[in-house]
Amino acid sequence: MKLKNLLEYQDIVIQCHDNPDADTVASAFGVYRYLRAHNKKPRIVYSGSLQITKSNLILMIKELEIPIEHVKELNNPEMLVTVDCQYGEGNVTLFPARNIAIIDHHEYCGASSVMKEIRTFYASCATVVYVMLTNENFPINSDIKLATALYYGLYMDSNCFREMKHPLDMDLIEDLKVDEDLMERLKNTNFTLDELEIAGTALLRYIYDKTKRFAIVRSNPCDPNIMGLISDLVLQVDCIDCCVVYCEMDGNIKLSVRSCLRVAKANEIANYLTEGIGNGGGNHKKAGGFIKGKKFYQQYQSVGIENYLMNRFSDYFSSYDVIDTNKDELDVQYMQMYIKNSLPFGYVKTTNMEVEGTELIIRTLEGDVTVCASDDLYIMIGVGGEVYPVSEEILYQGYILEEEPFYIEMEYTPKAKNRYTGKSKDLLKYAKRCISTGQSIIYAKQLKKTTKVFSKWNYENYMLGKPNDYIACRYDDHQDIYIINQSVFHTRYRKIDTILV
Template sequence: MKLSDLLIYDYIIIQCHDNPDGDSISSGYALYEYFKNKDKNVRLVYGGRFRITKPNLIKMIEELNIPIEYVDELIVGDNEVLITVDCQYGAGNVKRFPAKNIAIIDHHQQEIYDVTMTEIKPYLGSCATVVWQMLLDEGFDVNQYKNVATALYYGLFTDTNSFVEIYHPLDKDLQDHVEYDINLIRKLKNANFTLRDIEIAGMALIRYSYIDDYRCAIFKAHPCDPNILGFISDLALQVDVIDTCVVYNETNVGVYFSVRSCIREVMASEMAAFLAEGIGSGGGNMDKAGGFIHEEKFDRQYPGMNKDGYLHNRIKAYFDSFDIIYHNNNNLDIERMVLYKKKNLTLGFVPVAEVFKEGTPLLVRSIKGDIETVSSPDTYFMIGITGEVYPISKEKFSKSYKVIDGPFQLKNVEYFPKVKNRKTGQTIDLRAYVKACISTKEIFVYAQPLAKNTKVFTKWDSSKYMSGKVNDYIAIRQDDIEDVYIIENSIFNATYQRIS
């Protein structure tokens, strides 16, 4: 769905979820300004049992002049459209007002399927990001409206636990590209907690359970803003016998939780995703992450189980679910593995010096994450079949690849790689510069499918692991038995062929 699809309506009502947070308010406000700019009659509303009382949200609304209204009743005419933002019409966290024409803009897992006009992106960290991308698609530059830019920035900030739980490149793009009011953001950051929040944190910290075998602690908090969960978990991780921790609370729509880790064998983002697998969503980075477990999905999949019991069992299952392989002590028996040859696929490459001056500090952003490097005539960027990017020296490129005619195209990828000049902030889409190449030499690996989830610490990065799931492949370079790595199942089948 595009925002321009909704311009057929002259009367537009934008509804945030009940007890709206910064993400919902900011997303609704950005839509409000877009439709006002198109000369539409627009209202921004919310319902439910509670009015907005959090000090940071009140300050946000006042400082940015956000025209949000609390409503007990709402009449939506047959020639009007109701847009629910950061929520889904008919779900448990948003008051249902009768309406004929309905649209949904959200970033949570889809739970409502009988509404045709939807834009739902559950892989994004905030609804603000969904709205920002939709505005970009319509040519609406939020940086021309500083209040809108500031609101969207703060919406992403609050819904990703102060940017801790950002993991999708589009979220990072929003964080980097909007021109926000830094002084107001500073004020809002320092108006986040109430005395009640501090009381909630204190009560949670004195009531905990501890899994000794894994040095993992679990804390339950009273209902509170998700940022409070992160605050509690940051404090808990400073305890000498705690390597990982989970802090959670229960609401009427589900469980919000925060995860922390201070050991390299556990990425907080992976643990969060495991806890919510099949019943919610989770993500973040190596040290800090968070997630949400959907109430209805939990009840269907685990009838009669309480949340505390589920989390205990799931945490134990997580730690029992994987093996760990270190590249310099891998104990892999290549005699039992199969020899494969890498297929000669068309890859993309970009000579960095053709895009940026030598010495320019760069941030390369792809679906697999960010890489920081410096522009050099000796550096090329290689682009793989899923949009992943990795640097390679010009010398190694010349020995390993040859340039071919024709364009390099990626099909059905969520995100095409971009490069940001870290000095100026300018961002370049690599589509305009990428060229095609194929390998000039054969690469052989020993490989076998994984029978158990596995973490591999590779020779090129001993601080964090590659994570493989059952039926992904563990591979060893034939010419270097310490070069051990994981290859996703779909990528392996597309890029390697069996020799023996």
């Protein structure tokens, strides 16, 4: 769905979910501003038994002049757009409408809809609207109130930017020019005395696994930022390395996850806890998750949420192996030899983007990797969109370099961000084409168990291999270990029995 698809309608209503939060209000405002710029006269509404009373939302709506109305009925609008929610679900009042559109970042519920734009990997619906506006070349930064609303929507739904899921969430933060004074005021009107009491009560009731050093904490229904505050406090306990705070709200379960372990990323834990029944995301230290109540109770009703989280958390720590390339090497005795096929790749010399010694954050769909620009370091871009660093020696050994530009269609265009200036550059604008020589030989085998590989290029972050992916090492260096996704392995490599001279 594109925002311009809405322009064929006249009577348009944008509906937030009941008991609105900042994200749904911001998302509605983004759609509203777009439609107003195209001479439409939409309305922003919400319903339910509770009207907006939270001080931060009242301040947001007043200062950004968001024309939101509380309604009990609608007169069958020509187009009803639900934002940060899905038509027919329990958290949004059901109104009749001649046409329906859905803009959301939660798991799709299968509601009947002519149009929908659902991006479950984004941390907020505000990010979905930001991307839709950007795709329409809408000048967001010429409207500081709109930019501030979208920024604050993501801020609140990602627990103060701690639980972001996708590089486009980070792009929103860096791209938008906001009212900094208002943002400071909004940040400092988040909590009430009642919410402070909720946090204190939650800290009194916890379950602790002494062996694996993790804790489970139940909270009463509250704002996600209160859950984040509770989980931040729990992680500061000297005997706790990971924790999850959960609360049941509107028939669903929300999670706030924290980790201080290098081998156990918070976002990975969140995904593991919600696998098959919801979704999760964030970064290696802080993450959030959402469990669909209906799915959970269908599968685990006899277990209960607390026991489920305890058992699942415990299982997580037994679910993977760890390989550290600084001290481990692969035993290739039972591994098969493969040779790389002749395929086009992209390559970027890091010092063509920044001067030698500059720290660069390479932002990709898989996450951020930090490297230091040097004449000896290149960034490779594979035909599957994967991005990884290589030395000049390896590049010249395994590839024929060309001068023509390299381009592929990618879900997210990788960027190189200067860590000091904060400025980002698209890698594809600097990428040139190279062809693998077909002389690069590796040992590889399929994984039977999830494996985390800490490489010499990125010792703080691991490559994640799932069952049926391939773990590999160079033929002449058994410590140069890496993961190859099963979906691309056989297009890039072919089996050999002996080395051809």
